[in-house]
Amino acid sequence: MDNQKIQSKLGIRDEKKSEFEEKVVQVDRVSRTVKGGKRIRFRALVVVGNRNGKVGAGIGKGQEVVLAVKKAVNHAKKSMIEVPILNETIPHEIRVDFGGAKLYLAPAGKGTSIVAGGSVRSVLELVGIKNILSKMLGSPNKINNVKATILALKSLRKREPIVAKTPQDNILNKENEDKEQNIAVKTPKKDNIMKEEKDEIKSDSQKNH
Known part of the structure; x- marks a missing residue:
């Protein structure tokens, strides 16, 4: 069944207030052998x-397509992950293996768009990435490909901004270090002087007695 027909039956298009957007990647008919037959x-x-750094994937089963899709949507919302996005792409390249699928993702500049196909593209679009390069090898199974993409996005790490030090910062740091050293050196001398004065006072008092 076409994805658009499934989404129209579920009323996904009419949910304008919903924060999240759903996309049916695959619907399969599966059979199970029981006593009465299949x-x-x-x-x-x-x-x-939500096209803003959050994405999830889920699998659902049911006697009807609508029930299976609803279960899959619920599972996907429960397994949402947050993905760090930097300038509409990923912060660094990454390689992951899941089952028989091998996925490679790399950041791309503006105007590149999403260079991916099938199920990988669906995940990248809904997470909010607009420019990225990808390469999928191995298994053509869409479930493995989606899970490999989720695993890759989950493994991404944020890049902390590097603050460049100016010459003034270096001068201030040296001055602070010198002050700390001077304080550390002067303090024992003052303590020694105080001890000597106390000893002299004690000795004078003993002589007077």
């Missing part, structure tokens, strides 16, 4: 994201 059910793979 039991046919549907399995749905759905990606959910």
